[in-house]
Amino acid sequence: MAHVTVRDVLVDFPIYGAHSRSFKKALFRAATGGLIARDTSDRVVVRALNGVSFELADGDRVGLVGHNGSGKSTLLRVLAGAYEPVRGSVDVQGRVASMLNIQLGMDAEATGYENIFLRGIVMGFRPRDIRPLVEEIIEFSELGDYIHMPMRTYSSGMAMRLAFAVSTCVSAEILLMDEWLSVGDADFSEKARKRLKSVVGQARILVLASHDESLIRTNCNKILRLFHGELTSIEAIGP
Amino acid sequence: MSSIASQRFARAALDLRQGILSVHIWPTLAWQEIRQRYRRSVLGPFWLTISIGVMIAGMGPLYSRLFGQATASYFPHLAVSFVVWMLIASLINEACTAFITAEGLIKEGHMPLSVHVMRVVWKNVIIFGHHALILIVVFIAYPPPINASLLLVPVAVLAIALNAIWAGLFLGMLCARFRDIPLIIQSIVQVMFFLTPVLWRPESLGRHVWAAQWNPLNHLLEIVRGPLVDGRIAVHSWIAVLAMMVAGFALVIPVFARFRARIAYWV
Numbered sequence: 168m169a170h171v172t173v174r175d176v177l178v179d180f181p182i183y184g185a186h187s188r189s190f191k192k193a194l195f196r197a198a199t200g201g202l203i204a205r206d207t208s209d210r211v212v213v214r215a216l217n218g219v220s221f222e223l224a225d226g227d228r229v230g231l232v233g234h235n236g237s238g239k240s241t242l243l244r245v246l247a248g249a250y251e252p253v254r255g256s257v258d259v260q261g262r263v264a265s266m267l268n269i270q271l272g273m274d275a276e277a278t279g280y281e282n283i284f285l286r287g288i289v290m291g292f293r294p295r296d297i298r299p300l301v302e303e304i305i306e307f308s309e310l311g312d313y314i315h316m317p318m319r320t321y322s323s324g325m326a327m328r329l330a331f332a333v334s335t336c337v338s339a340e341i342l343l344m345d346e347w348l349s350v351g352d353a354d355f356s357e358k359a360r361k362r363l364k365s366v367v368g369q370a371r372i373l374v375l376a377s378h379d380e381s382l383i384r385t386n387c388n389k390i391l392r393l394f395h396g397e398l399t400s401i402e403a404i405g406p
Numbered sequence: 407m408s409s410i411a412s413q414r415f416a417r418a419a420l421d422l423r424q425g426i427l428s429v430h431i432w433p434t435l436a437w438q439e440i441r442q443r444y445r446r447s448v449l450g451p452f453w454l455t456i457s458i459g460v461m462i463a464g465m466g467p468l469y470s471r472l473f474g475q476a477t478a479s480y481f482p483h484l485a486v487s488f489v490v491w492m493l494i495a496s497l498i499n500e501a502c503t504a505f506i507t508a509e510g511l512i513k514e515g516h517m518p519l520s521v522h523v524m525r526v527v528w529k530n531v532i533i534f535g536h537h538a539l540i541l542i543v544v545f546i547a548y549p550p551p552i553n554a555s556l557l558l559v560p561v562a563v564l565a566i567a568l569n570a571i572w573a574g575l576f577l578g579m580l581c582a583r584f585r586d587i588p589l590i591i592q593s594i595v596q597v598m599f600f601l602t603p604v605l606w607r608p609e610s611l612g613r614h615v616w617a618a619q620w621n622p623l624n625h626l627l628e629i630v631r632g633p634l635v636d637g638r639i640a641v642h643s644w645i646a647v648l649a650m651m652v653a654g655f656a657l658v659i660p661v662f663a664r665f666r667a668r669i670a671y672w673v
Contacts, residue, residue, distance in 0.1 A: 180671060244514075244515060247514060247515035247516070249514060250513075250515075251667035263515075263516075265514060268510070268514065272511065274442060276441070276442050276446075277438070277441070285434070289516070289517075293430045294430060
């Protein structure tokens with residue numbers, strides 16, 4: 168059973184070295200971005216999330232919608248456990264896989280083979296968990312003998328294919344995505360699309376941030392709307 | 407209020423325990439960093455070893471003359487002090503960027519934060535292992551006193567590494583928040599090289615020997631140097647180092663508990 172409880176979450180990003188009053192005045196209600204405010208110790212802060220509460224359970228497919236800087240990515244990072252909120256609580260039950268940056272942990276100087284393990288470790292796996300999956304990852308990425316070459320020799324498409332193959336090799340209970348992943352040329356992207364579909368299908372909870380409402384309507388059953396860091400609506404949508 | 411404090415403390419303790427026990431993460435990241443730096447060079451970290459070796463070989467005879475000391479006793483002192491100093495200095499300097507350089511990983515969220523300090527510590531212990539070759543060469547020329555106290559040398563390196571964990575947590579946090587600090591620390595480390603008995607012996611201070619006795623870095627050097635140079639266990643230095651370790655963790659763990667959650671916002 169996967170479960171996410173977010174209660175009255177407030178996230179402020181401190182901006183050091185931005186103390187001028189005019190800066191505050193000018194940007195207090197900017198057109199995009201979170202609210203710029205001052206916290207109790209009079210630091211300039213960007214209020215990325217303010218009083219956000221919701222609950223997710225098995226089967227929830229959530230689309231996060233909002234303009235640039237409305238707090239979508241911050242919310243994903245809060246769910247991933249990177250940012251602990253200044254106020255409020257976040258309780259996440261279930262193994263989280265974040266696909267915010269699928270190349271994170273990979274190193275251009277290391278070979279593709281080594282990078283499978285590096286990426287795996289960053290995803291929270293032990294080498295012994297990854298070893299049985301290596302064959303399949305190499306086959307899926309279609310890199311062939313290139314897998315033993317340093318990644319700096321890869322084209323950006325090849326590097327993405329490898330990152331994608333590793334990042335989607337195991338399904339998770341809670342899947343966090345910032346925009347839908349699409350990789351490779353026509354043939355590969357079809358294969359990748361199927362694989363991602365199946366990973367998403369196996370996840371108990373999906374949280375997908377996107378600007379593309381039609382994408383969200385095809386993949387999600389709930390929409391969370393964020394505006395200036397505040398949750399303005401949660402609506403259920405039909406399939 | 408106290409429930410928040412105890413929750414923070416529990417999370418910090420969990421982070422520290424998981425971080426130290428993540429033996430599949432920090433050794434890999436440490437090696438990764440070493441390989442990254444030397445990927446296309448044949449000698450890798452041995453380049454640094456060679457340059458330190460050349461420096462010691464040049465300075466040994468010169469400074470033993472300058473300080474009017476017998477080369478046979480001064481040379482091993484200089485070699486051991488210098489190599490251990492390199493370990494301590496790079497541990498301090500790199501601790502400052504432990505969290506800053508791990509920005510990407512920290513903002514993604516899976517790992518305990520203490521892993522990044524463990525990475526820095528382990529990386530420098532590995533590099534120290536390379537530099538230890540210099541000592542072997544020196545000891546072939548000037549054999550150290552062979553007795554049971556030599557068994558304490560690896561333990562002494564471990565003690566330095568353990569002290570580096572609390573110091574790394576503290577400096578890592580401080581430098582993530584205040585970006586000027588790494589530069590200040592660098593300058594302090596440079597000055598301390600001359601103020602700490604690396605090039606000279608503490609005894610040369612005569613009645614001012616307190617200046618070495620109150621220098622914590624001297625004790626970190628002395629626990630390694632004692633057996634290797636003088637063939638004795640530096641009991642007072644061991645007491646100082648163990649006291650530093652206990653006091654260090656006792657002071658830093660509450661700070662880590664208080665500010666751990668802020669690190670992601672600072673980097």
